[in-house]
Every structure is written in structure tokens, then in C-alpha cells.
Amino acid sequence: MKSNIYDIAIIGGGPGGIGTAIEAVIHGVKNILLIEKSDNHSNTIRKYYKDNKRVDRDWKGQIIELEGNVEFVGGTKESTLDYFNTLLDEERIDTAFNSEVESIIRTQEEGEDIYLITTSTQSFKSKSVVIAIGKMGKPNKPLYKIPASLKDYINFNLDKCTKNEKILVVGGGNSAAEYAYDLAVNNEVTLVYRKDKFTRLNPENEKILREFNGQELLRLRLNTDIESLENFEGRIKVNFNDGYFTIYDRIIYAIGGTSPVDFLKKCGIEVNSEGNPIYDEHYRTNLPCMYVAGDIAFNTGGSIVAALNHGYHIVNSFLRRRGKIYSYTNKVEEYFKNNPKEKC
Ligand SMILES: Cc1cc2nc3c(=O)[nH]c(=O)nc-3n(C[C@H](O)[C@H](O)[C@H](O)COP(=O)(O)OP(=O)(O)OC[C@H]3O[C@@H](n4cnc5c(N)ncnc54)[C@H](O)[C@@H]3O)c2cc1C
Incomplete structure (x- = not known):
């Protein structure tokens, strides 16, 4: 860990989480942590997409302009995973795999709001949190029959x-x-x-x-x-x-796994009567510096492009709140080519 307290901790390593992490790197955020419950990123794509599935850029006819720095043109399940692999090679992102976040508690340290993020094996501290856990989570059920x-x-x-x-x-x-x-x-x-x-x-x-x-x-x-x-x-x-x-x-x-709405409620995030999180135009929830990104922010189906856009807007909001506004126009590959990796 580069610092005792991360600037941004992202819960969930799907498109929403990866997009947020890459935007944070490109915008110069220093201490970035991505926490994923499974042993690799993009668990939803790995688990629910069939092998060789075509991955549509305009999923279910949703035509959405990409606003941020992460390109996405569609392809197959495999090419999409390869692309996200390459993005996550970025060494300025700390990753914690096999780490299911169980709770996020708002606390104070030296007069500043800090979130204490606890997984089953370790805890992290962060100034801001982005929840990008998708909508596929379910509580684990016992193996014996429930009458x-x-x-x-x-x-x-x-x-x-x-x-x-x-x-x-x-x-x-x-x-x-x-x-x-x-x-x-x-x-x-x-x-x-x-x-x-x-x-x-x-x-x-x-x-x-x-x-x-x-x-x-x-x-x-x-x-x-x-x-x-x-x-x-x-x-x-x-x-x-x-x-x-x-x-x-x-x-x-309580034998592991949780539904997304239970997770949000446990974190203290307000949800509406349909169990969806309440957030503003920057995807900021009722808690300071606590955001939602990707499918979790949608009533019904989102998409990869929509999730990537959330990351871009969240990082901009986060920096604006810290008085730092960057406006990179270069796309992600060009950025990495022109900006050799610095040590944070
Ligand atoms: C079968 C299928 C086909 C699809 N095809 C397309 C398509 O062709 N094109 C397209 O644009 N979209 C498609 N989608 C939709 C797209 O996959 C989603 O919109 C996108 O994955 C949403 O990204 P996300 O990051 O919000 O959530 P997810 O991709 O669901 O990622 C959430 C991540 O969070 C992790 N996680 C969950 N809980 C925790 C926790 N407590 N702690 C740590 N990590 C946690 C999960 O393991 C997962 O890796 C498809 C969806 C499905 C199910």
C-alpha cells in the first residue's frame, strides 16, 4: 500500500470499477485501490457471458456516447477481457482480489471524513469510495433443502x-x-x-x-x-x-454473498422504494465522497459504455471537490504512450 489512506477506493472490478480506476490514473489521482471479490476482474463477464459471445458496444440498442478516456468498441467476451487486462496492468492501481467487501463505515481521522472498508480478511482506509458492485450479487444459500x-x-x-x-x-x-x-x-x-x-x-x-x-x-x-x-x-x-x-x-x-440493495443499506446509502440508490448528477450518494457506478446505479440494465462513463464523471466530481480540475482529451492508449509510468 502506497499510503495509509487511499484517495479513492473502488469496490468491484467490473467495467464500472475498472473505468473509474483508469480515469483516476489519467486524472492524476495518486492512491487508488480496486477491491474485487473474485480472483480476477470482470467477474460478471467471466461468469455470465458465454464463451465467444459477441459483446455489443450499443448493448440492447442503447446508443451512448463515450465521454471519458477509456475506449470501448465492443468485440467478444475474450477480447473484452483482454482489453480490461491490459488496462489493469497499470501499476498505479493497487488491487485486492479475493476480497469481498463486507462493510464500509464512515469515521473521522484528524478532522477528515475517512471510510473504513472491511473485507473478510483485511481493512483499508480511503477518503472516497466508489461502489461498482453490479447487480448480480446474491446471498449464499445452504446446500440442504429449505421446505x-x-x-x-x-x-x-x-x-x-x-x-x-x-x-x-x-x-x-x-x-x-x-x-x-x-x-x-x-x-x-x-x-x-x-x-x-x-x-x-x-x-x-x-x-x-x-x-x-x-x-x-x-x-x-x-x-x-x-x-x-x-x-x-x-x-x-x-x-x-x-x-x-x-x-x-x-x-x-449470513453465510456470504449479499444482494446489492442490502449491501447499499448496510453502508448507510439511501435507497428509494424500488431499492435503487439515490444519487445526484455526479453519482454522489447521501454520504460525502461516496459514489455509485455502473449497473448498481440503474433501475434496469446498464451497459459497459454506460459504466465507463460513470467512472469519468465520478473522477471529475471527486477532483472538482478537491479544487483540481483536469481536462485531458487524449484517449487512454495515447495517454499511456505519451506518459511513461511515474512512480507515485
Ligand atoms: C449475459 C449478459 C450479457 C451482456 N452483454 C452485454 C454486451 O454485449 N454489451 C454491453 O455493453 N453490456 C452487456 N451486458 C451488461 C454488462 O455486462 C453490464 O452492464 C456491466 O458488466 C456492468 O458493469 P459493472 O461494473 O457495473 O458491474 P459488473 O460487471 O457486474 O461488475 C461488478 C463486480 O463487482 C464485484 N463485486 C460484487 N460485490 C462485491 C463486493 N462486495 N466486494 C468486492 N467486489 C464485489 C463482482 O465480482 C464483479 O466483478 C451483459 C450482461 C449480461 C448479464
């Missing part, structure tokens, strides 16, 4: 939770811990985790969990897995692998 008659009582977030229920939270990460101790204030809560100790919790969450457990405000059931679920008179009978069962009113799974 259809119980679906209303099985959740992947806190939306349907009320009070005075007997709740089982499943998982060993920070989301599971936070759900468990939040719910424990008004409910009878057990947190079940398949391992015998927590390895991915931040110290604060681990401390709160231990305190709640010590005061019997919630119960920790470690080293235990769930084998199956059954409908027991309209409640959920959970059969554990230690041979015991317990009846619950509700189960909350």
Missing part, C-alpha cells in the same frame, strides 16, 4: 424481523455477528457456526459477541452444523449434526 412452507421465516437480512421471536442466526462472519447481537436486544437469539472458533471477525464484533454470550443475552453454538430443516406446526425444526434439534420462529442466514 417451501417455511420460506417466509427464512431470511438473508433483517428486513422481516420483528420482536420476541426465537431466532437462529447462521454464519461466522461479521454480518452474522452483527445480525445476532442487533437482534438479541429484542429477541431470543442463537448464533450457530460450523467451526469451533471465529477466525474472520473484527475485534470489536468478537468482543460484543463474547460479552452478549457471557451475559446470556445470546447463545453461541459453535462447532455445529445444520443437517436439515423441517416444518414443525408452522415453526422451524432445525436438526443439528450433534444429534439435537431445536424449534425456532425464524432463521437468518
Whole structure:
């Protein structure tokens, strides 16, 4: 890491994230971090496009002018990935792969707003954040069958939770811990985790969990897995692998993955009634220096070109706020040819 605090951290390494990162380089932003949950950039393209798929520049008939510095003419799945590979060779962008961002918390350091970005294994600090996680994210589901008659009582977030229920939270990460101790204030809560100790919790969450457990405000059931679920008179009978069962009113799974709207809400970003983020003409959300780019900013389908344009506008807005306005007209390849890489 070049600096303790990044100037711009980009969550998601798809076209929106890559476009933002390259615009930031071209506009002279110094400390840039790109965080991607999978082991390589452009997970949506790799996972959902068929091999040799034609990639249309004007996707679904959307004719959008490219406004920024990153060219995109379309091609195939493979040529598109190759092109993004080349862009990300740029050494002024720090990358963190295999790093799913779990939370982004606004905090203050020496009188300045800073975001603390936490993945399952590490934390980063940044002055600004661009969320470009796309719309394909889904919460992970268990491998055993969930009886259809119980679906209303099985959740992947806190939306349907009320009070005075007997709740089982499943998982060993920070989301599971936070759900468990939040719910424990008004409910009878057990947190079940398949391992015998927590390895991915931040110290604060681990401390709160231990305190709640010590005061019997919630119960920790470690080293235990769930084998199956059954409908027991309209409640959920959970059969554990230690041979015991317990009846619950509700189960909350927090076993990785999240829907985009849950992610935004968790970060404190305001969303409208359709679950889309609210942002201004610079893609800035209700939080200072927190932006959204790419598909996540659209009600329905975006496109690669639209995502690249977002990056351009966001970086301009970001620099304008810092009193630095650059107006490069050269396109990205020309820029890199004429500007040998400087050390930041
Ligand atoms: C089958 C299919 C075909 C398409 N064909 C075309 C086409 O021909 N032309 C075109 O212009 N558009 C096409 N699109 C649309 C285009 O792919 C999207 O508009 C574009 O990928 C949006 O880019 P994005 O960066 O917003 O999101 P995405 O491409 O979805 O990238 C989001 C990235 O964020 C990562 N991520 C998610 N959550 C986290 C997290 N918590 N922490 C860290 N990283 C995270 C993901 O792994 C992913 O790499 C197609 C879409 C699909 C599904």
C-alpha cells in the first residue's frame, strides 16, 4: 500500500470499477485501490457471458456516447477481457482480489471524513469510495433443502424481523455477528457456526459477541452444523449434526454473498422504494465522497459504455471537490504512450 489512506477506493472490478480506476490514473489521482471479490476482474463477464459471445458496444440498442478516456468498441467476451487486462496492468492501481467487501463505515481521522472498508480478511482506509458492485450479487444459500412452507421465516437480512421471536442466526462472519447481537436486544437469539472458533471477525464484533454470550443475552453454538430443516406446526425444526434439534420462529442466514440493495443499506446509502440508490448528477450518494457506478446505479440494465462513463464523471466530481480540475482529451492508449509510468 502506497499510503495509509487511499484517495479513492473502488469496490468491484467490473467495467464500472475498472473505468473509474483508469480515469483516476489519467486524472492524476495518486492512491487508488480496486477491491474485487473474485480472483480476477470482470467477474460478471467471466461468469455470465458465454464463451465467444459477441459483446455489443450499443448493448440492447442503447446508443451512448463515450465521454471519458477509456475506449470501448465492443468485440467478444475474450477480447473484452483482454482489453480490461491490459488496462489493469497499470501499476498505479493497487488491487485486492479475493476480497469481498463486507462493510464500509464512515469515521473521522484528524478532522477528515475517512471510510473504513472491511473485507473478510483485511481493512483499508480511503477518503472516497466508489461502489461498482453490479447487480448480480446474491446471498449464499445452504446446500440442504429449505421446505417451501417455511420460506417466509427464512431470511438473508433483517428486513422481516420483528420482536420476541426465537431466532437462529447462521454464519461466522461479521454480518452474522452483527445480525445476532442487533437482534438479541429484542429477541431470543442463537448464533450457530460450523467451526469451533471465529477466525474472520473484527475485534470489536468478537468482543460484543463474547460479552452478549457471557451475559446470556445470546447463545453461541459453535462447532455445529445444520443437517436439515423441517416444518414443525408452522415453526422451524432445525436438526443439528450433534444429534439435537431445536424449534425456532425464524432463521437468518449470513453465510456470504449479499444482494446489492442490502449491501447499499448496510453502508448507510439511501435507497428509494424500488431499492435503487439515490444519487445526484455526479453519482454522489447521501454520504460525502461516496459514489455509485455502473449497473448498481440503474433501475434496469446498464451497459459497459454506460459504466465507463460513470467512472469519468465520478473522477471529475471527486477532483472538482478537491479544487483540481483536469481536462485531458487524449484517449487512454495515447495517454499511456505519451506518459511513461511515474512512480507515485
Ligand atoms: C449475459 C449478459 C450479457 C451482456 N452483454 C452485454 C454486451 O454485449 N454489451 C454491453 O455493453 N453490456 C452487456 N451486458 C451488461 C454488462 O455486462 C453490464 O452492464 C456491466 O458488466 C456492468 O458493469 P459493472 O461494473 O457495473 O458491474 P459488473 O460487471 O457486474 O461488475 C461488478 C463486480 O463487482 C464485484 N463485486 C460484487 N460485490 C462485491 C463486493 N462486495 N466486494 C468486492 N467486489 C464485489 C463482482 O465480482 C464483479 O466483478 C451483459 C450482461 C449480461 C448479464
